[in-house]
Amino acid sequence: MERGAEARRRFADWLHEVHVAAGTPSSDKLEASSRAAGRKGRALSSSGVQRLLSGKLVKAPEWEFVTAFLDACVACAPASAPVPAALVARPLWWNRHQQLVTVLATTRSPARSRGGQGDEPSDAHAVKTYARRVRESYGRLDLEVLTPDNDQSVQQKVELREVFVVPTVRADPPPVELSRELMVRLLQGEELAAEDELPPGLDLALLDSLVEAYRQRPPEHVLEVLAREENRRVVLLGDPGAGKSTLAHYLAMTLTADPDPCGPLAPLAGHVPLVVELRHYAQPAWRQTTFEDFLEHLWVTEGMALPRPTLSRLLGEGRIILVFDGLDEIFDPEFRAETARRIAGFAARHERCRVVVTSRVVGYQRKTLDGADFTHYMIQDLDTPRIHAFARRWFDTACPEQPALADRLFNRFKDAVAHSASVRELAGNPLLLTILAILGRRQTLPRDRHGVYQHAVTVLVARWDRDAKHLTTHLSGSVADALDALGQVERLEMLRLLARRMQEGAGGISGNYIPEADIEDVFRQYLQLCDIPPDVARRAARAMVQQLRERNFILARYGGGAWGFVHRTFLEYLAAADIVHRYEHEREWTPEALVHEVLLPRARDTTWHEVILLLAGQLRERDTGTLVDGLVDAAASGDLGERLSLALRALAEVKKIGVLAPQSTTVVDGITRVLGLESLRRGEYLTFGPSYLPVEAAAPALASFSEHWTGRGRFLAWFHVWGQFLPGPTAARLACALHRDETAVIAYARFTWSPGGRAAAVAELAARWSGSPVALETVRTCAVHDEDVQVRGTALRALVSATADTERAEELHAFLQDRAVRDPAPGPRKQALDHLLAGYPDDRTRRFFEQRAVHDRFDAVRAHAESLVDRLTWPDGDGGEKHEDARIPLFARQRALARLEGRLEEEGPESEAEWALTAWRSGRYRPLVELGEPFRPASVEKELALWLRNHPDDLRMLMRDVHRLTEDTLRSLSKALNRDVREYRPLSSFRIRSAALAIIGLAPGEDTRDFLVACARELPDDELRVEAAHVLAETQNDDPAVAALLLDLAQHDPVPAVRLSLVRSLARDCSHRPAVRDVLYTCAAGDPDADVRLHALNWMAQWWPDHPGWEALFGTDAPGGGQDERLLRLKALASGGRDEELTRALAAEPEAPVREQLRHVRLLQEAPERTARAVFRHRLLTGFGRLLKARRRAAAP
Known part of the structure; x- marks a missing residue:
């Protein structure tokens, strides 16, 4: 009994502490305050207060009595000295009360035994016995059902608590069934198609209301939800495999293993969770019994409950959490409804008991439990951090003595989730995630994913329920x-x-x-x-x-x-x-028919890409090779980056990739042409954007190849000589993807010629090797010493992302402050201030902002720092501008605006093509001009082509307007329509007519061809002639008459700008034709215009080293030319491996910029280890140089 007395005394001391903090109000005053508060149940009494403070308690006081005392103390405290909130915190007192209840119940058990109940185990012993059975029953995951039948390996034992990741829930989301893909797009705010492309029964208004409902109910930690005082009755809904039963098992294991848990379950200390699997309760033998009878049966037969006396006492004390798991697993609808009523009745009989019900969403009828005051929550799919956390724990557990293997498997799995939308979609479901993890140990994801998908479907359809x-x-x-x-x-x-x-x-x-x-x-x-x-x-x-x-x-x-x-x-x-x-099996197609009749026609539809890739991994290598050849041929005919990217990804699906070495070479050459030529114009490099090559898809495909892949050396050789000089990040990012260690990427980060390339390498270092001190030191070096603002900003952002953990927080804080003060440009300084605000929003940061707002030497930085001070001071200010809903298609917004302005009847055109052409006929050209812009979606092109084919009058209208809509005509039309041009951004005649040419080109036929040929020859505007020729090159270059015209214009047109544009179009769209190569050689050798010669030389140097005329253009006896032409010839020698000739030519080269570019080429061509050492040698020399300069300045008078 000493333990019980000590517990009473300690509890009374805690009560005295609150009483003193309230100013020691009298028991009468506390009683009066309690009654005045109108509390439900019995109010405080004067004698009860005295017993409570004296510690003379026979049994633990009721929880309501304790809370009434705490509330009365708070109410009676003087306003000048209120009771500190921490002293009366409910979770704290709940834990204290449950500890007292547990101790007093345990110390009374010997007396009960002497009273003639010697064969009844004590409550503590019963709970301990039950806890052991919970560990035995729920502790280890049953993976047999999830493992393929043909997997004969010994499965690693995986404990639930080692891998469990706590999911999130949303309160009472609307019951709408959608595909997972559509739901993800909605919640990420992606643009949706027009309503007529949505499944029947769904419309944009319904989806908007769904998104708004989700935004108003943010995801919450499920354990925190279950532990709240107000959530004593909860229904957890979830899809199959969402982890409803696993969550119930985890809750039972956690609370029985630790009666005083910390973290989100702390308010449930002292509670005992019991799990009733309703599929067992639904058996005929139990349909006429109570839940108490069924729990007694579980105690007697399995030990998976408590003895009836213990259960009754704990129910009366409110210490039971009863989980009714699987209401959906009662198939009989009538008995399912009756069971819901029984659950409601049980909750009513045991008001102090916590009740949780789990069920699938589909088929759940909420009326009964809604009426019994149950709160409903929906278990959410796992987000990416939770997926990563599960995978990390899983592979650590599955490979307990092989940490290197666990790291490799985890990184491979993480990359599969990041780079495969299909894998990522499945990984959000815990059941499917577990299947992916099991198979991911022995199969390579995403390459072997079709086998994983087959097993996942089999589990769901034929094995899970059974x-x-x-x-x-x-x-x-x-x-x-x-x-x-x-x-x-x-x-x-x-x-x-x-x-x-x-x-x-x-x-x-x-x-x-x-x-x-x-x-x-x-x-x-x-x-x-x-x-x-x-x-x-x-x-x-x-x-x-x-x-x-x-x-x-x-x-x-x-x-x-x-x-x-x-x-x-x-x-x-x-x-x-x-x-x-x-x-x-059915031999429905020949190999050629499969590729050319089934797959290639669907390759322009991005929704078919995953199907095509899955096929590429299952077909025989020669069939996949035929597919890749078809994709490359289509790319050569004008559909550039998308087809080449798909061809590359198809190669990545093939296991015996050596069989397809010729295709590997062809695809890599096509990719390098896209990267090199799409950014070359008039001798200058311009960035046209990423649409030509989808790098997000291409980079993971390249990363999946081994170091022995044929295409790897070919791409890197091109990048070292040519690609590193391109302005954008794409070429460098693809080169980084081909390296599996950081040494070469470190060299790229320091010595790649273009800032965009260095920035890409810096970002890759931080993303892939954040645990490498050498890699992070390189990123820091780039953030401080790189000469380009873009690279320093990227390095700063990458460093923040890679070192955002608590161990490096102070070091990062100091580094950001240093960059905010010492960077020589305002841009990186402002970035550093932004990172400080995001990572350290405290008083120390605010004081630093105030200092920079006064003392920084850049006006822009001072103004930015001042605005950040305001954001820290008033963090709940205006959220900024409201943007249009990006999920509503542009033409729908335009039509709504037109209706408001009275320019469109309520029943108007519903397609983009119809809307734009209707506007064109009324003199409003912008909608169709915007549809005709480059990078338009394939669906828009298809819609426009179909419309023009079915409406030849509109096609003839566009042809007339190409000739008619000059600048003078546009001004006259504007006056005639009495249009205030200030309301509209002006469109030039060239832009309108070139858009018309592009859209005319979408309508196949002889009339279209003859019109475009005439435009390319006869239009008085040279730029429009070029546009007509471009359209012909993209859409009809297979026509012999068109090909002859383009070749003739490229060689003989009197205008150099026209010849240059035709050379570019031929190189981009028709380079697979031998006649084009000969024309380009002729231009490279003798065109009178330097820009034309330079472009043709660039093409010949990079991609036609086997042309018979190559030696005459680039060999030792090649003519001199200007600086740019000499540089091209030197690079051609470097890419051809002609080292002796290159050395002699470099020795004779008079221009330092040319020699410097070739030095960078050699730096990247050297072994990565040597280059990495050069990085630090370069940094050491730079540091010494700056130190010497500082000393000279200090010594100067």
């Missing part, structure tokens, strides 16, 4: 027999046939929707092929559709009779599997 949950269908009779006869092979085949029907339907792969009747029709036909009678097959097909939605998490019902795959990834996998089956 093998993991041990659930059986609630169907009966002939329908049940029909579905029971379907094994996993048959179910996968049915889904494959469904994917085929979706490919052929209105929504296609991109829409991911299909009418419910079509799904039932596919399934019915298949079942009838299995000799199932038509009437049974029809009912079984309908039941199968519901099962795929309600149990298997494969299909979602959008509304309006439309259904789709929950995960687009499964649709893509099944579509690819169907094409492989039809090609290899």
